[in-house]
Structures are given as structure tokens and as C-alpha cells.
Amino acid sequence: MARPHPLPVDPLAEAKRQWLMHGWDHAADGMSLVTSVMRAQQLLLARVDAALRPFALSFARYEVLRLLAFSRTGTLPLSSVVARLQVHATSVSSTADRLVRDGLIARHRDPHDGRAALLELTEVGRELVERATTSLNDEVFAAPGISAEDSADLVAIVARMRKAAGDFADPRPQPDPL
Known part of the structure; x- marks a missing residue:
């Protein structure tokens, strides 16, 4: 949900500062990564839900x-x-x-x-x-909130994480389409 005014401090940066202050240096970067990705997921899901609401999906x-x-x-x-x-x-x-x-x-x-x-x-x-796909394309996917370059980088990084977790293996070579 969008706030009417941005917070004066990034709460995730503050959480990382607290992790470091409490001596959890070994886990601070991971905590920052996990909470950042989870917050990004919340932001994206809110946009997706809004786009799909008129379709009751x-x-x-x-x-x-x-x-x-x-x-x-x-x-x-x-x-x-x-x-x-x-x-x-x-x-x-x-x-x-x-x-x-x-x-x-x-x-x-x-x-x-x-x-x-x-x-x-x-x-x-x-x-x-x-109709729902048109809405998602127009309202979310065409402009996800980051640049095309950052989007490609993020997708590649997350794909490496997913592959390491066993989501998929590299595809077998495919013949060129006819």
C-alpha cells in the first residue's frame, strides 16, 4: 500500500544498522537482502492485485x-x-x-x-x-518500477538463486525453430 508521504528514513536500512549494532555482522547483509526482496514482493503484489481486482481474480x-x-x-x-x-x-x-x-x-x-x-x-x-492479461501488461508489467537494465539484472540474479535452490536446470540445447 502506498504511503501519502515517504518515510524520513528507510526502515530496511535502519534494520540493517540495528543488526550491525547488535553484533550480527555475519547476518546483516542476508537480513537486508531477504527483507528487501520481501518488501519488493509486497509492492509488486499490491500492484498486481489492484490490476486483477476488476476481474475478481x-x-x-x-x-x-x-x-x-x-x-x-x-x-x-x-x-x-x-x-x-x-x-x-x-x-x-x-x-x-x-x-x-x-x-x-x-x-x-x-x-x-x-x-x-x-x-x-x-x-x-x-x-x-x-482481458486480465491486458490489464496486467498495461498497469504492471510494462512499467514495473525499475529500469529495463535493472530489471534484466535483477531477473538474472534471482534466476541464479532459483537455480541454486533447485528450481530448474539449464535447458538442453534445442534445435533452431523452423
Whole structure:
């Protein structure tokens, strides 16, 4: 949430000063990093939530719809959605239940594996996710609040952190597109 007036002191810089003053020098830079990234996440999420509010979508619901819209057929196994969004299966299942309830997706039994579920984007869901994407692009993604160069640097730094945490491996070489 934006403040009407900026604070006279950066609270995160003050927190780092306190860490150093208390003799926690070994952890001060890490504390500063973690709290800075978490605050940036709060700021970005507030903007995303504001852009999605007119569509009655949370970012989690939007991500499921967008992922399905990106697929060739608008249908993906629930397990693929879980893997690609990198969240717990229970969270995706709960989100999918709400999307089904709202008529934005349908859930079917996988004809090849009766134990698995397929999620399918409905036409109403497709129309909604396209309008929501336009809003996010215009209100958040086109101007995230930092320069293009800083954005590229930050994405690269975070990607290295994510890779080290096991989020992904370097992709195998791909043939040139035809």
C-alpha cells in the first residue's frame, strides 16, 4: 500500500544498522537482502492485485488461467499445472475448484489415466484471462518500477538463486525453430 508521504528514513536500512549494532555482522547483509526482496514482493503484489481486482481474480487464479491459455489445446493435466507453477498440489487443486465453481475452467478425468485430472479452460475463462492479461501488461508489467537494465539484472540474479535452490536446470540445447 502506498504511503501519502515517504518515510524520513528507510526502515530496511535502519534494520540493517540495528543488526550491525547488535553484533550480527555475519547476518546483516542476508537480513537486508531477504527483507528487501520481501518488501519488493509486497509492492509488486499490491500492484498486481489492484490490476486483477476488476476481474475478481487473485494472482494464483490468474496464473492457472494464463497457463491453460498458453497451452495448445487449453487443457493440461493437474500435475503439469502443479509442476509449472511450482506450488503444492493442494493449493492448485483448491484454486482449480474455485475456477470450476466460477465456470472459468472445467475439470475432467484423464482418459489415459483415470486417477489423474485434466483442467480445461472454458471460453468464459479464456475471454477473462485475455482481458486480465491486458490489464496486467498495461498497469504492471510494462512499467514495473525499475529500469529495463535493472530489471534484466535483477531477473538474472534471482534466476541464479532459483537455480541454486533447485528450481530448474539449464535447458538442453534445442534445435533452431523452423
